[in-house]
Amino acid sequence: MAGALHCITIFGRFKCSSSIEPFVLKIRYYANPENITYYYQSTFTYQMRILVFLALLFPALSFGQQYALIDPDLKMPIIYTDSVTVEQIDKGFFPIENLSIDSLVANLNYLKEILNVRQRSKLQSFELKSSNVTISVKRVPFAYGDRYKASMNSISNGLTAVYNLFNLNISNKKNSQHLDKMLKYFKSNKSFFKEPNEIHPKVYNIVVIRD
Secondary structure, three states: OOOOOOEEOOOOOEEOOOOOOOHHHHHHOOOOOHHHHHHHHHHHHHHHHHHHHHHHHHHHHHOOOOOEEEEOOOOHHHHHHOOOOOHHHHHHOOOHHHHHHHHHHHHHHHHHHHHHHOOOOOOOEEEEOOEEEEEEEEEEEEEOOEEEEEEEEEEEEEEEEEEEEOOOOOOHHHHHHHHHHHHHHHHHOOOOOOOOOOOOOOOOEEEEEOO
C-alpha cells in the first residue's frame, strides 16, 4: 500500500520507514557477525572516549580556581576564584591557595599545642609558612604566663592581606578556641578541606631567649 509505514526494532531501537528496503539492508548488515562486532566495538570506543574526556576535565575544573577566599568572621561559605582583587581584600576576605590548606591546618594545630603549654617558652618569635601564607608569632610575657601575638599574612597577585589570629586581651584558652572554630570552618567546606597526611610544620626565623 502506498504511503504505508513499516516498523521494526533493531538493537532495541524502534525504526519506521515508508519503504521496507531500508530495513532489509539493515537486517542484512547486522546479520553479519563481523558487522555486529564492529557495531559494539564502535559504541564501546565512543563511550570510553567520553569517560576519558570527563576524567581529564574534572581535575581542570577542580583546580582551575587557584584561591579560596576566607570570610574573616568564619561564617560565609568559602568563595573560590582564579585571581584576587583589591576589592576582595578591602572587604576583609583572606586568600589561601587551594593546594596549601593541608600544611596550613598543620601549622594551626601546632599553634594550638603552643597555647596549651603553661610554662614559659624559650621562643621569642618564629614563623610558620604554607605556600602563600606566613604566620608570624611573637611571645608576650604576662604576669602569670606567656601569651602570643600571631597574624597570618597572605600574598596573592601582588596583594597582601593580614588576618589577626590571637587577641592579647584574652586568655590562651580562648585563643585556642578561636583556632578550633577556624579548623571546623575549613572542615565544613568539604570541597576545600582534606585531612593532612603526616605533615609536620616547618618553623622559620626562630629567635630564642637567652638566660
